[in-house]
Amino acid sequence: MFEIRVICTEPDIPEITKALSTVFTTGAVRQQRSRDGRRVRLYVTADHCPDTASWTTLGKPYVDAPPVFEEMASVLTLAMRLHRPGGYTPTADREYRLRKAALLDRVALSDGGPWGPEVAADAEQTAAAAAVAFAQADSVGDHNPGPTGPNSQCWALTTYRGYVRQEYTQWLANQ
Structure with a gap:
């Protein structure tokens, strides 16, 4: 299990979270404003694909x-x-x-x-x-x-x- 941090604009959030969930098993996505206030930091707990x-x-x-x-x-x-x-x-x-x-x-x-x-x-x-x-x-x-x-x-x-x-x-x- 590991943590992923992504800094992006707000309109990109749905596409990024969808892409991450198709590659990894992901938990809840946590959000915080970036220091500059224009972007968002996403924190996602993820794991490699389950053993298929x-x-x-x-x-x-x-x-x-x-x-x-x-x-x-x-x-x-x-x-x-x-x-x-x-x-x-x-x-x-x-x-x-x-x-x-x-x-x-x-x-x-x-x-x-x-x-x-x-x-x-x-x-x-x-x-x-x-x-x-x-x-x-x-x-x-x-x-x-x-x-x-x-x-x-x-x-x-x-x-x-x-x-x-x-x-x-x-x-x-x-x-």
Whole structure:
């Protein structure tokens, strides 16, 4: 943990605090006028990004997940429900996006599993794209993210598939 001090103009405060929170885990931002009275001093307690290694560990988040084919059926059922009149809700949409991204991640992790290596190779790119789309939707949605939010630079430095694993593990634990 460390302290960051930034001297800036008042209009720059929101942009600076947002930028710091995407790179570090930050606490409350304290403000004081600078000596010249024209600028503001910001003091932020920060820490390095949380350890995302547990979420990027291959397969670990899916130990308690249902079998892949059962999950495929569940994702398809969710998709059909969402497209029926009155079936759309933000919660159901998020669950669909999450479970779809997690399913694609699991297929990509299978190294071909029952469907062959060419499918697994395509699944890598598809899983990465679905994870980015899920994180982007979460960044504007109204939900309670896991320990590391979707806007954290930590995921961009590792993989958004780790974010999917984090959120899926949390979702699965709440079922």
